[in-house]
Structures are given as structure tokens and as C-alpha cells.
Amino acid sequence: MNRLEKVDDDILPDAPLEAAGIEIIIDTVVDRNGRRLRCAGGEEIRFERLVVATGSIPMLPPIRGLDKGGVFTVIKEISALRTLKQAAEQANDIVVIGGGYVGVEFADELLAKGKRVTIIDRLDHLLPQALDAEFSAFIEAAITDRGGELRLGTSVTDIEGGDHVEAVLLDNGQRLHCDLVIMAVGFKPNHSIGAKLGIEVSPGHGIKVDEYMRTSSPGIFAVGDCAEQHNCYTGENWPIMLASTAMAQGRLAGSNLYSIKVVKTFQGVLGTFSSKIGGTAVGVSGLTEAQAQRMGLDYVVGRARVPDRHPGTLDDASTIEIKLLFSRFCHTLLGGQIKGGDSVGEMANILAVMIQNEMTDMEIDTLQIGTHPLLTSSPVVYPIISATVDAISNWFGND
Amino acid sequence: MNRLEKVDDDILPDAPLEAAGIEIIIDTVVDRNGRRLRCAGGEEIRFERLVVATGSIPMLPPIRGLDKGGVFTVIKEISALRTLKQAAEQANDIVVIGGGYVGVEFADELLAKGKRVTIIDRLDHLLPQALDAEFSAFIEAAITDRGGELRLGTSVTDIEGGDHVEAVLLDNGQRLHCDLVIMAVGFKPNHSIGAKLGIEVSPGHGIKVDEYMRTSSPGIFAVGDCAEQHNCYTGENWPIMLASTAMAQGRLAGSNLYSIKVVKTFQGVLGTFSSKIGGTAVGVSGLTEAQAQRMGLDYVVGRARVPDRHPGTLDDASTIEIKLLFSRFCHTLLGGQIKGGDSVGEMANILAVMIQNEMTDMEIDTLQIGTHPLLTSSPVVYPIISATVDAISNWFGND
Numbered sequence: 042m043n044r045l046e047k048v049d050d051d052i053l054p055d056a057p058l059e060a061a062g063i064e065i066i067i068d069t070v071v072d073r074n075g076r077r078l079r080c081a082g083g084e085e086i087r088f089e090r091l092v093v094a095t096g097s098i099p100m101l102p103p104i105r106g107l108d109k110g111g112v113f114t115v116i117k118e119i120s121a122l123r124t125l126k127q128a129a130e131q132a133n134d135i136v137v138i139g140g141g142y143v144g145v146e147f148a149d150e151l152l153a154k155g156k157r158v159t160i161i162d163r164l165d166h167l168l169p170q171a172l173d174a175e176f177s178a179f180i181e182a183a184i185t186d187r188g189g190e191l192r193l194g195t196s197v198t199d200i201e202g203g204d205h206v207e208a209v210l211l212d213n214g215q216r217l218h219c220d221l222v223i224m225a226v227g228f229k230p231n232h233s234i235g236a237k238l239g240i241e242v243s244p245g246h247g248i249k250v251d252e253y254m255r256t257s258s259p260g261i262f263a264v265g266d267c268a269e270q271h272n273c274y275t276g277e278n279w280p281i282m283l284a285s286t287a288m289a290q291g292r293l294a295g296s297n298l299y300s301i302k303v304v305k306t307f308q309g310v311l312g313t314f315s316s317k318i319g320g321t322a323v324g325v326s327g328l329t330e331a332q333a334q335r336m337g338l339d340y341v342v343g344r345a346r347v348p349d350r351h352p353g354t355l356d357d358a359s360t361i362e363i364k365l366l367f368s369r370f371c372h373t374l375l376g377g378q379i380k381g382g383d384s385v386g387e388m389a390n391i392l393a394v395m396i397q398n399e400m401t402d403m404e405i406d407t408l409q410i411g412t413h414p415l416l417t418s419s420p421v422v423y424p425i426i427s428a429t430v431d432a433i434s435n436w437f438g439n440d
Numbered sequence: 441m442n443r444l445e446k447v448d449d450d451i452l453p454d455a456p457l458e459a460a461g462i463e464i465i466i467d468t469v470v471d472r473n474g475r476r477l478r479c480a481g482g483e484e485i486r487f488e489r490l491v492v493a494t495g496s497i498p499m500l501p502p503i504r505g506l507d508k509g510g511v512f513t514v515i516k517e518i519s520a521l522r523t524l525k526q527a528a529e530q531a532n533d534i535v536v537i538g539g540g541y542v543g544v545e546f547a548d549e550l551l552a553k554g555k556r557v558t559i560i561d562r563l564d565h566l567l568p569q570a571l572d573a574e575f576s577a578f579i580e581a582a583i584t585d586r587g588g589e590l591r592l593g594t595s596v597t598d599i600e601g602g603d604h605v606e607a608v609l610l611d612n613g614q615r616l617h618c619d620l621v622i623m624a625v626g627f628k629p630n631h632s633i634g635a636k637l638g639i640e641v642s643p644g645h646g647i648k649v650d651e652y653m654r655t656s657s658p659g660i661f662a663v664g665d666c667a668e669q670h671n672c673y674t675g676e677n678w679p680i681m682l683a684s685t686a687m688a689q690g691r692l693a694g695s696n697l698y699s700i701k702v703v704k705t706f707q708g709v710l711g712t713f714s715s716k717i718g719g720t721a722v723g724v725s726g727l728t729e730a731q732a733q734r735m736g737l738d739y740v741v742g743r744a745r746v747p748d749r750h751p752g753t754l755d756d757a758s759t760i761e762i763k764l765l766f767s768r769f770c771h772t773l774l775g776g777q778i779k780g781g782d783s784v785g786e787m788a789n790i791l792a793v794m795i796q797n798e799m800t801d802m803e804i805d806t807l808q809i810g811t812h813p814l815l816t817s818s819p820v821v822y823p824i825i826s827a828t829v830d831a832i833s834n835w836f837g838n839d
Contacts, residue, residue, distance in 0.1 A: 403703070
């Protein structure tokens with residue numbers, strides 16, 4: 042199995058940081074006085090520049106009985122994850138509340154361990170924030186094909202049992218027996234430190250930052266999940282919480298701590314992510330069709346369905362399904378969704394690079410890419426180009 | 441084995457062309473009279489627009505004995521490939537003359553069939569046109585680790601034997617016993633039709649075309665290997681013969697047959713290709729360091745060596761080695777080489793998209809990409825970004 046056995050196997054070691062001359066202090070900030078932080082442990086830390094990277098914390102929906110034993114949130118902290126893993130190993134019937142990436146990936150791991158797993162989401166599809174319905178369907182099939190259960194379009198009202206969970210009650214009156222519940226309804230910025238530092242916070246959205254991740258107080262930056270994120274197309278709040286986005290912000294803040302060396306050319310958050318459930322990989326970059334509609338962006342869709350090796354009869358070939366959105370009048374790529382084999386992870390990044398370069402349909406049409414039978418789709422039907430050609434043809438009234 | 445069993449398994453069927461209303465005529469053009477072609481079969485074909493796509497033919501070095509039985513060139517034609525495959529299956533000791541992609545990929549397939557294989561190239565490394573020496577070394581290891589032999593920096597002067605090949609004689613006096621020789625020293629444009637059509641040809645380089653693949657005669661286009669190719673950085677002749685490049689040219693000519701609908705923004709040939717030898721994939725886009733030196737381009741190098749999954753202890757993780765070249769003064773990406781697992785195929789295409797958008801180090805540094813443990817490198821060390829950060833640091837005197 043291509044899986045880790047222990048939570049500890051996933052620890053990023055401190056050694057490279059320490060080797061780079063970084064001192065690690067574990068403490069809690071109490072308040073700030075100018076360029077000094079006072080900590081709960083009594084220590085005072087002076088700084089020239091301060092970067093806040095306090096991440097996010099789990100959201101909790103209004104469900105009765107959340108305090109029962111066997112009900113877990115997903116806390117990104119080693120001892121909490123060890124406890125959750127141990128409890129999951131002893132459980133048999135597991136309910137996952139929330140069908141986003143965290144819920145779906147937990148379900149995937151638990152199915153692989155032979156558990157009975159049910160995912161409950163109040164919306165009608167898995168990954169509703171990330172995928173259009175026809176792409177959600179691939180993930181739903183990857184869960185149900187392996188014995189997972191889905192309860193979509195319904196909410197949990199009560200967690201029932203004595204000290205320990207015994208069942209969850211749905212708003213449609215159904216009752217599901219279970220001995221473990223994983224709450225994965227989303228995360229919110231962990232921005233409580235904002236008040237202690239005296240920097241502006243957009244409540245519920247994160248620490249206010251400009252395009253260079255600078256907060257309202259000179260010399261103080263905020264990056265990643267704790268910072269307020271804005272969509273790159275409309276500027277609206279965009280609660281994307283991705284390690285890769287956080288890394289881009291961290292590099293930007295790090296480069297520009299003392300002066301703006303790296304001028305930011307792509308404004309706002311794009312959102313690029315991939316996942317693998319069972320044998321099915323999905324990748325997304327930019328806007329889905331549902332998001333474009335909600336935001337009022339006019340668009341044209343292009344699609345392709347091709348093998349990712351050539352010929353497609355090779356043993357490890359998978360079928361790529363791809364859907365691209367282009368601005369109807371600017372002709373720039375707005376977003377894309379891909380499903381297929383493992384190469385989908387890097388294909389999502391090709392879309393990300395294209396969007397950040399504001400590439401048009403015509404530029405993609407004449408793109409010089411490389412292909413190889415054992416590594417990519419055929420040059421005749423390279424998926425991103427094929428879907429672009431489909432979009433071009435749809436512009437002229439064929440859709 | 442992830443291989444095709446029969447040559448016929450690799451045929452691209454005619455049906456989709458016929459379904460699109462395309463008539464296929466197999467004949468030889470004798471000459472042209474205005475917008476009429478006269479064919480050897482006696483047929484006269486009228487055209488409004490003519491697209492020449494006659495491809496390439498094998499080059500032959502000055503070796504004595506090329507006419508012996510058991511000596512094959514690689515002809516991209518089904519009956520020739522069937523004959524070669526049958527002969528190879530019956531052979532035991534096979535010499536491949538030429539260490540480019542065709543030679544190396546033939547050797548890879550033959551090793552997988554349990555043959556004894558020796559590759560001979562007059563240059564000191566395999567894939568000398570495509571890779572810098574340190575990346576050639578990965579391919580050389582992938583051949584020798586599986587029992588293949590290399591004779592580099594030497595040439596064959598004679599093919600010896602009676603009617604059938606029995607040995608090849610090298611210019612260092614060495615004699616290698618063999619019962620099959622595959623000539624893979626390269627291809628040249630098949631442009632003999634140019635004279636029949638009365639269009640300009642650059643002898644040895646191909647049919648002369650402009651940026652829109654238009655030949656010297658109005659209404660006649662040439663695309664792919666038969667057309668003269670120019671390097672995108674210097675405009676010099678650039679004998680790249682890739683299906684993916686040919687497809688880009690075919691789409692461009694097809695879109696613009698009657699008027700220029702798709703304005704070409706990226707001038708000249710980039711060159712993006714990938715290959716997989718044994719379990720090792722390599723991908724290249726743009727210039728190698730050796731090419732940049734020869735062309736006189738000033739550059740800075742960045743490198744990274746990271747796993748392509750995270751953590752790198754996952755079962756299917758491979759080590760990615762990446763080398764990027766940036767223009768020292770323009771800061772644009774000039775080229776990149778990658779070695780690793782199968783995702784290298786699409787990572788080469790990420791580089792291709794970056795180069796065609798003339799992306800700078802700083803734009804790549806702040807790129808928003810997506811990552812997933814089972815599909816990509818860690819967001820902390822995403823290879824293209826890590827190598828870019830290395831290049832930025834090298835700019836400041838650390839190289």
C-alpha cells in the first residue's frame with residue numbers, strides 16, 4: 042500500500058530549519074510592545090520583522106452532542122492526530138461529517154483499512170467548493186465503488202449515545218449507527234493573535250494583508266491560512282486553505298521582508314489543488330463553472346476525453362477527462378478541472394501556470410508541448426489543447 | 441510489461457479522418473501545374489490549399505557494408521517496422537548505431553526482450569543533442585544497469601560479414617560480434633517533393649516556410665519534419681523532429697489556411713521532449729547548458745534534487761533531479777532538464793509553458809501551484825520552484 046504507517050512518518054523535521062540558523066521557540070504570545078513580543082512563558086522576544094503563520098482551526102457546525110467520546114475534529118497537531126489514528130483503528134463504523142477534501146481523503150484512508158465509512162454532506166455533491174457536479178461524480182464513484190456510503194443533501198442534527206457516540210441523527214430522520222465521528226466541515230483562520238499584536242483582522246476572514254502580505258502594522262506580515270485571502274478574478278473573500286498557496290505567500294513575504302524585491306504581478310489567490318481517491322486523481326485550477334456563474338463571469342466551456350498514454354491500450358493508461366473555462370470576451374483561461382491518473386497532479390499545475398500567464402485559447406492552440414507514449418497523451422489529442430480546440434469551436438455557436 | 445506486442449497495435453486508425461470528411465489517396469506526386477497536382481497513378485488532384493507533411497527519412501553515415509542483410513534503418517512505415525521487429529526477435533546480439541532518442545528507445549525495448557544490446561555513438565554521451573552530460577548519465581545508467589553495453593566516443597567504420605552482418609568494426613580497431621544492426625544516427629527532412637511543387641527548399645534543412653508555415657508559393661504550406669525549423673532564441677536552423685512540434689505546426693497551418701486567424705506570438709521552435717528508459721523518465725524543454733554556451737547566451741543555472749511525492753518515503757516516490765537555465769540579464773527561463781518518475785512528462789510541459797510565456801525567475805518564485813502527497817513533490821520543495829530559488833541565490837555570487 043502506498044500509505045504511511047505512523048503519524049510520525051509524516052513529520053517535517055526541524056533539522057533543516059536549525060541548520061539554516063533558525064531558533065525554534067515553543068510558547069504563546071501574550072501581547073506586543075513596539076517590536077517586542079511578550080510570551081506566556083515570561084520570555085520577551087525582540088524582532089525587526091514579524092511573520093504570522095498561525096494557520097487555521099476546525100469549524101464546528103451547530104450539532105448537539107459534539108462533546109461525546111469518539112467525536113473528533115481534524116487538528117493539525119501531532120498528538121491530536123496520534124489520538125485520532127488510534128481511535129480510528131479501533132472503530133468499525135465511522136461517520137465523516139463534511140465532504141470536502143479533508144473528509145474525502147480521511148474516508149479514502151479508512152476504506153483502505155477495511156472500515157465501514159459513511160460521508161455526510163449538506164450539499165448534493167462531494168467537494169462542492171472545488172468541482173462541478175460531473176467531476177464530483179468521479180470522486181463519489183471512487184468512494185462508493187470501494188464500499189463507502191454517501192448521504193448527500195442532508196445534515197446531522199444530533200450525535201447520540203451515552204458518554205461515547207453510538208449514532209448520528211440526520212435532519213431527514215434517518216439514524217446511522219457508528220462508533221466514531223470525524224468532523225470535517227471546514228477550517229477557519231486562526232487569527233486570535235491579531236488582537237494581541239494590535240493588527241487589523243477581518244473577523245472570520247483572517248488577518249488583513251496587502252498584496253505583499255503586509256499587515257496594518259509596519260514590519261508585521263501574515264501568510265497562509267491565518268491571512269485574509271482574495272480571489273484573483275473578483276477580489277472577493279476566497280477561503281482557500283492550501284499548503285501550496287501558503288508556500289507562495291511565505292516565499293513572497295520572505296523575499297520582501299526589508300524591501301520589495303519581488304514585485305507581485307498576479308494579484309489574488311488562484312487556488313490549485315489535486316487529490317487522489319482510490320485510483321482516481323482529480324486536479325483543479327482556477328474557477329469551476331458553478332463559481333464563474335455565481336461571480337457573473339461570462340465564459341465558454343471546452344471538454345476532452347482522451348487516454349493519458351499512447352496508444353491508450355498500454356497497461357497503465359487512464360482516461361483523462363478535462364473541462365476548461367475561458368472568458369467569452371477576453372479569451373483567457375479562467376479555470377480547469379481534470380480527472381485521470383497520477384499525471385493529473387502536474388497537469389493541474391500546467392493549468393495554473395497558463396492562468397497566471399493569462400494565456401488565451403489561441404496561444405494554447407499553438408503551444409509547443411512534448412509527448413511520449415509511456416508518459417503523456419498522444420500529440421494528436423493532448424488533453425489541454427484538445428479541450429481548448431473544443432472551446433474555440435464552441436465560441437462559434439456549436440455549443 | 442507496459443509494452444505493445446504487435447506493430448499493428450500502434451496504428452492510428454483512418455476512421456476518425458474519414459468520419460471528418462477527409463478522403464485518403466495513396467499515390468506519388470509527379471508535378472504541379474498551378475493548383476493541380478499530377479500523380480504517378482495518373483490522377484489529377486485540384487486544390488485550393490495544399491499542406492505538405494512528408495516527414496523525414498533516415499540519415500546514413502559513411503559506413504562500408506550498409507547493404508548487408510540484418511542492417512536496418514528505422515523507417516516510419518508499417519511494413520518496414522514489421523520486418524524489423526521480426527528480424528529483431530530472431531536476433532541475439534544487436535548493435536544500435538546512434539545514441540539519440542530513437543537508438544536509446546530501441547535499445548530499451550530490446551533489452552526488455554532479453555537481447556544483448558550495444559549502443560555505439562561517436563559522441564561521449566547518450567542523447568548528446570538533448571541533455572547535458574550529468575543528465576545523459578542517468579540514461580546511460582538505465583541502459584547499463586539492465587545489461588546494455590555502451591561504446592561512446594567511437595564510430596563504426598565497417599559492417600562485416602558475408603551476405604548477412606556478422607560484426608561491426610570500430611575506428612579504434614575493436615570488433616563487435618552481432619547478428620543485427622539498427623542504424624539510428626538521425627533523420628533528415630524528406631523534402632524532395634519541393635522541386636516537384638516548385639517551392640523553395642533549403643537543401644538538407646527542409647522546405648522553406650515563414651512563421652505561419654507558408655511556403656514560397658501562395659496557398660502551399662509545409663509542416664512537421666519536412667519543413668525547415670528555426671530555433672526560437674537565435675533563429676538558426678534547428679533540426680528538431682518531434683511529433684508534438686509537428687502537431688503545433690499542423691494546428692497553426694490548419695487554422696490559418698485561408699486567413700490568419702491565429703496570430704503566432706512565440707516565434708521559432710522550442711523543443712520539448714520526454715522519454716522513459718527502464719524506470720527512469722527524462723524531460724527537456726528549451727536549451728541545455730551546452731547549447732546555450734555554443735549559441736553564446738549568458739545564463740545562470742539553478743538545481744534541485746527532491747522527491748516527487750511527500751513524504752519521500754511513500755512507496756512510489758522517485759527522486760527528481762532538475763536543472764534550469766535562466767538568462768543572466770533578462771531573467772527569463774531558457775531551458776530545463778528533469779529526471780525522475782512518470783510525472784516528468786508533464787513537468788517538462790510545465791517548463792514549456794513557462795518558457796513560451798517568457799516567465800522570469802521572480803514570477804516562478806511566487807507561482808501558485810498545487811501539491812498533493814500522492815501526486816507531487818511537497819509544496820516546501822516543489823522542484824521547479826526550488827531550482828528557481830537556487831538560481832536566484834546563484835545570481836548573487838553563490839555559484
